Amino acid sequence: MYLDLLLVGFGHVARRFVKLLDERASVLHDRHDVRCRIVGVTTARHGAAFDPNGLSTAVLLDRYASGSSIDGTDRDRAGRDYSWLLSEARHHTATACAEGRVVLIETTPLDVTNGGFPAIDHVREALLAGAHVITANKAPVAFGYRDLAARAAAAGRRFFFEGAVMDGIPIFNLVRETLPACEILRFRGVVNATTNFILTAMERGRTYHDALTEMQRAGIAEADASHDEDGWDAAAKTAALINVLMDGDATPLTVAREGIRAITPDRVHDARARGRRIRLVASAQREGGLLLGRVAPEELHPGDPLAQLDGLQNGLLLETDVLGTVGILQLDGGLTQTAYALLSDLITIAKQGTRDRNRGHSLAPSP
Amino acid sequence: MYLDLLLVGFGHVARRFVKLLDERASVLHDRHDVRCRIVGVTTARHGAAFDPNGLSTAVLLDRYASGSSIDGTDRDRAGRDYSWLLSEARHHTATACAEGRVVLIETTPLDVTNGGFPAIDHVREALLAGAHVITANKAPVAFGYRDLAARAAAAGRRFFFEGAVMDGIPIFNLVRETLPACEILRFRGVVNATTNFILTAMERGRTYHDALTEMQRAGIAEADASHDEDGWDAAAKTAALINVLMDGDATPLTVAREGIRAITPDRVHDARARGRRIRLVASAQREGGLLLGRVAPEELHPGDPLAQLDGLQNGLLLETDVLGTVGILQLDGGLTQTAYALLSDLITIAKQGTRDRNRGHSLAPSP
Numbered sequence: 001m002y003l004d005l006l007l008v009g010f011g012h013v014a015r016r017f018v019k020l021l022d023e024r025a026s027v028l029h030d031r032h033d034v035r036c037r038i039v040g041v042t043t044a045r046h047g048a049a050f051d052p053n054g055l056s057t058a059v060l061l062d063r064y065a066s067g068s069s070i071d072g073t074d075r076d077r078a079g080r081d082y083s084w085l086l087s088e089a090r091h092h093t094a095t096a097c098a099e100g101r102v103v104l105i106e107t108t109p110l111d112v113t114n115g116g117f118p119a120i121d122h123v124r125e126a127l128l129a130g131a132h133v134i135t136a137n138k139a140p141v142a143f144g145y146r147d148l149a150a151r152a153a154a155a156g157r158r159f160f161f162e163g164a165v166m167d168g169i170p171i172f173n174l175v176r177e178t179l180p181a182c183e184i185l186r187f188r189g190v191v192n193a194t195t196n197f198i199l200t201a202m203e204r205g206r207t208y209h210d211a212l213t214e215m216q217r218a219g220i221a222e223a224d225a226s227h228d229e230d231g232w233d234a235a236a237k238t239a240a241l242i243n244v245l246m247d248g249d250a251t252p253l254t255v256a257r258e259g260i261r262a263i264t265p266d267r268v269h270d271a272r273a274r275g276r277r278i279r280l281v282a283s284a285q286r287e288g289g290l291l292l293g294r295v296a297p298e299e300l301h302p303g304d305p306l307a308q309l310d311g312l313q314n315g316l317l318l319e320t321d322v323l324g325t326v327g328i329l330q331l332d333g334g335l336t337q338t339a340y341a342l343l344s345d346l347i348t349i350a351k352q353g354t355r356d357r358n359r360g361h362s363l364a365p366s367p
Numbered sequence: 368m369y370l371d372l373l374l375v376g377f378g379h380v381a382r383r384f385v386k387l388l389d390e391r392a393s394v395l396h397d398r399h400d401v402r403c404r405i406v407g408v409t410t411a412r413h414g415a416a417f418d419p420n421g422l423s424t425a426v427l428l429d430r431y432a433s434g435s436s437i438d439g440t441d442r443d444r445a446g447r448d449y450s451w452l453l454s455e456a457r458h459h460t461a462t463a464c465a466e467g468r469v470v471l472i473e474t475t476p477l478d479v480t481n482g483g484f485p486a487i488d489h490v491r492e493a494l495l496a497g498a499h500v501i502t503a504n505k506a507p508v509a510f511g512y513r514d515l516a517a518r519a520a521a522a523g524r525r526f527f528f529e530g531a532v533m534d535g536i537p538i539f540n541l542v543r544e545t546l547p548a549c550e551i552l553r554f555r556g557v558v559n560a561t562t563n564f565i566l567t568a569m570e571r572g573r574t575y576h577d578a579l580t581e582m583q584r585a586g587i588a589e590a591d592a593s594h595d596e597d598g599w600d601a602a603a604k605t606a607a608l609i610n611v612l613m614d615g616d617a618t619p620l621t622v623a624r625e626g627i628r629a630i631t632p633d634r635v636h637d638a639r640a641r642g643r644r645i646r647l648v649a650s651a652q653r654e655g656g657l658l659l660g661r662v663a664p665e666e667l668h669p670g671d672p673l674a675q676l677d678g679l680q681n682g683l684l685l686e687t688d689v690l691g692t693v694g695i696l697q698l699d700g701g702l703t704q705t706a707y708a709l710l711s712d713l714i715t716i717a718k719q720g721t722r723d724r725n726r727g728h729s730l731a732p733s734p
């Protein structure tokens with residue numbers, strides 16, 4: 001199956017993704033019968049490009065690295081925004097759109113101050129244009145899951161977001177594909193790498209500031225790290241998990257939230273002296289008919305699987321009705337893992353497309 | 368979709384499974400469009416029964432509990448073995464067999480002394496008769512995976528075994544459905560509940576014998592617990608994981624194996640005094656082109672996620688090429704979890720059957 005990709009956002013994750021796509025091209029083709037090409041990209045500060053015959057990954061990355069616009073000009077051409085990208089796609093890849101062979105890769109950053117926009121609009125408009133959508137941005141699933149899932153179903157397209165929580169470690173796929181006839185009753189997790197890295201570093205005698213700076217240099221924390229420090233990132237992930245796994249209707253704003261800025265070295269060492277460890281825990285449970293989400297630093301008993309998560313490690317414990325508690329751990333975190341989440345969703349879309357095609361639906365192979 | 372079930376083996380797991388099937392009937396029907404009925408059962412010591420119109424779960428369980436034969440007679444009728452069951456199925460449910468609506472549920476105990484037989488024959492013959500096969504017995508996948516997978520593919524039927532490792536916690540489904548384009552490079556796990564329960568109990572001052580007796584009373588360890596104690600159960604699981612996740616060709620006999628009988632209270636307490644914990648670890652890795660499986664007690668560092676697994680808890684760490692290490696933990700173990708594995712595989716078969724039917728294959732709904 002041939003897929004045409006549109007990229008909105010070309011930051012660390014998207015750039016790692018296009019490299020991974022090249023590195024894994026033979027696996028994609030040989031094992032999953034998928035061939036991909038990038039036909040359009042818009043960036044925040046490096047212009048935009050579209051070519052229905054495919055853009056070169058190497059050229060895009062070179063131009064980005066050199067600081068010029070990714071279309072080869074030395075400046076940002078006015079009007080080349082997301083609407084322009086979709087309009088180009090509708091015009092130049094109309095057949096592929098109609099056949100469900102266009103996929104939007106959405107990697108713009110999370111913005112909690114404006115209800116998930118513009119990312120939600122990106123998803124809506126792409127679905128209207130006939131594209132599937134894969135996002136690593138938590139905003140659409142944290143603020144607009146129910147609406148977007150309904151729109152995707154109505155359009156006969158997919159809306160996937162495996163990378164929104166715990167990078168490429170399957171969470172949403174795990175529950176959807178491998179836990180049928182199970183209800184998720186509650187969950188607890190360590191889901192933010194930056195804060196976990198800071199708390200672990202403080203246990204080892206480093207300063208908060210020093211650890212945060214290292215995360216920013218590695219591209220894992222933003223220059224403005226308040227999203228991580230104040231628990232917004234974890235709250236958005238909590239809302240996403242509530243919405244998808246527990247059929248809830250949360251947003252990051254409905255999750256009770258306390259960040260880690262008030263955690264002092266004394267408090268970390270005091271807990272350590274009592275055999276405890278402080279972790280930023282995201283959780284949700286039902287109470288009196290309500291689904292309550294919460295993000296807060298907690299002192300964990302050493303036997304708690306979440307207490308063992310150091311540095312960039314993440315983990316999630318799902319309490320189910322029939323299987324008891326199932327834990328899934330991400331013991332290595334990083335950009336590659338997040339980029340892999342996009343790849344994993346892409347393969348799922350391709351597999352389902354092939355299935356639909358075999359069923360005699362409208363999908364057809366590219367000439 | 369209507370499914371007719373044949374049960375070979377009616378021990379703890381199978382009896383919990385048929386109860387679970389009743390308890391979850393509405394979820395199966397409403398959410399997955401599956402209706403099941405049990406049409407045939409053979410047992411080791413309680414006779415056999417077959418009725419193409421369906422057997423009553425309550426009656427089967429009552430008769431079993433009362434010690435009489437499950438067909439209502441007070442004795443075992445000669446010749447009512449597995450061949451009889453399949454012959455009845457071929458004769459009385461021929462249409463369902465041809466339509467892929469018959470599923471064999473294989474729960475006979477693991478026997479490592481005879482190369483996986485008779486369980487392997489149960490699977491082969493059921494596939495030949497047109498049935499899908501789900502097993503909680505490790506023998507077929509540990510001794511004959513490659514052959515059985517090929518036979519199932521040739522027959523257009525499914526051979527599933529999620530319950531063979533870590534009960535209902537998805538391992539095989541996890542890798543198959545949610546980790547595409549990932550290679551499993553090596554794994555390490557705690558996969559046997561009885562030995563982990565004994566080691567944990569010894570840490571708390573109980574005797575080996577006392578802990579083992581408790582496991583036998585709970586129906587988790589067999590009266591002859593040597594399979595657990597000598598590492599055979601863990602070795603069979605290791606072979607199964609090697610065969611399925613790493614495309615290997617292992618058997619329980621090719622896995623280097625050391626059990627826990629030599630672990631003394633002194634050794635457990637000595638490790639504990641040094642902050643370490645002894646766990647029976649199952650692992651596999653590639654070395655010089657070979658896939659080496661191993662089961663042995665290991666002293667684990669407290670930061671090792673496997674070291675935290677107490678009592679009936681199990682866990683598996685999968686080292687992958689692109690995602691780093693992914694861990695999956697079973698924090699509650701028990702019969703319900705194993706029975707759920709069979710249910711989970713049953714739903715997968717039903718979903719795939721519905722898909723095939725929609726594609727216009729030969730499967731048709733029952734009248």
